[in-house]
Amino acid sequence: MTALQKKFPVVEVDLEKLRHNIDEVVKRCNEKDIMVAGVVKGFNGIVEATRQFQESNCSFIASSRLEHLEEAKNAGMQGPFMVLRVPMLSEIPDLVKFADISLNSELEVIKEINKECVQQEKEHSILLMADLGDLREGFWDKETLVETAVFIESNLDNVTLAGIGTNLGCYGSINPTVENMNQLIEIAELIEAKIGRQLSIISGGGTTSLPLVLDGTMPERINHLRIGEGISLGKDLQDLWGVDMSYLYPDVFTVKAEIIELKNKPSYPIGEIFVDCFGNKGEYIDRGIRKRALLGLGKLDFAMSDMLIPRKKGIEVLGGSSDHLIVDIEECTDQLAVGDILEFDVRYATMMYLTASKYVRIACV
Structure with missing residues (x-):
């Protein structure tokens, strides 16, 4: 526990705007009989x-990290x-203790x-994952997936086969399609024919689905999605997929950082250019002497500077x-x-890194 009276950098989370986003997305999914x-x-x-x-009306609280679920449970949720x-074999005791359902x-x-x-x-419920081409987790051989489902149904008394799911767009960049x-x-119907009952969940992926x-094209039997960025930010669907997300607040998360130096400097480095502190060779444009500001926030906190978006006009991240x-x-x-505070919007990656940094204060407003 630090005794530092830390003010900046800070990530502010607007809880009212977040709740609005949750309700708007869940409502649209529930209207199509899809759990979120x-x-x-x-x-x-x-x-x-x-x-x-x-x-909210979310059907589950989900995370890939058990620590997040432990914290939520300890907070009374x-x-x-x-x-x-x-799951890792080594974390199964914690999985059973803190989670009700998992992807396997x-x-x-x-x-x-x-x-x-x-x-x-x-008791614990599971979704068996099918790899449909994104090449992350999941059974590639569909016959083995069906055989595994039958084994679970017939032999395991404390594990319930709730359904199946897939992941698309996280590694292999595969777009979810009809x-x-x-x-x-x-695949779900093959399993259902073998076990003699209907699966309760067919999970069609995440935000990218x-x-x-x-647009009303999701097949009817898909009844579950796992949505994160599409609620908390909604920027990827707007900017990359061209989907109208104007009913969501894009500024739930605000990064505030303090100016620690303000000077006129050349825009092109002076001397023999080699590599930066991460071993990368930068690309620079000579625009003459320019006014620039140095802020007390770094890649240790956000990793990707090009995914920080200044809110004030006339400011460019270099x-x-x-x-x-x-x-x-x-x-x-x-x-x-010097001492002024600049505000930035985030994208998914910078939101993830910044909220994980112990050097960045979190303030819910």
Whole structure:
């Protein structure tokens, strides 16, 4: 515990705007009979923000990190809690303790979950993951997936097969389509024919699958999505997919950083250019002497400077080092001074890194 009276940098979270975004997305999904697992991983499970999901009509609170679910549970939230990353064998005791449902792709792990459930006198639900081409987690061989489903249904008393799911767009950049959603449904129906009952969940992916819901093309049997960025920011769908997300607040998260140096300097480095502190060779444009500001925030906190978006006009992010953000303010008409605070919007990556940094204060407003 630090005794520092830290004010900046800070990430401010507007809880009212976040709740608005949750309600708007969940309403649109529920109108199509689709449950929403609200994913809190992107902002690292900030408890006050997670509570907005708990108090909404989200069907699950979801994260890939058990720590986020533990914090929510310790804060009195009831879930149900969903784990998104397929479990490690070493974390199964904690998985059973803190989660109600998880995504799985290894029968060995599922058997161990069942054993741990017996020890803890609990039950646990699972979704079997199908890899439809994005090449992250999931069964590639569909016959093996069906056989695994039958084994779980017939042999494991403390693990319930709730359904199946897929992930698209996180590694292989594969776009969710009606075609690959129908592939998932076909696999579900093969399982249902073998086990003699209908699966309760067919989870069609995450934020990248939301456009199919919004344009009315999502196949009917897809009844579950795992949505994070599409709620907390909504910028990727707007900017990359061209989906109208104007009903959401894009500024739920605000980064505030303090100017620590303000000077006129050349825009092109002087001397023999080699590599920066991360081993990368930068690209620079000679624009003459320009006014620039140095801020007390660095790549240690946000990793990707090009995903910080200045709110004030006339400010351009040039780059950064571990502990500094460098911005061009030549075109800014405001009279800035050392000690002034600049505000930035974030994208998914910078939201994730900033809210994980112990050097950045979090303030829920």
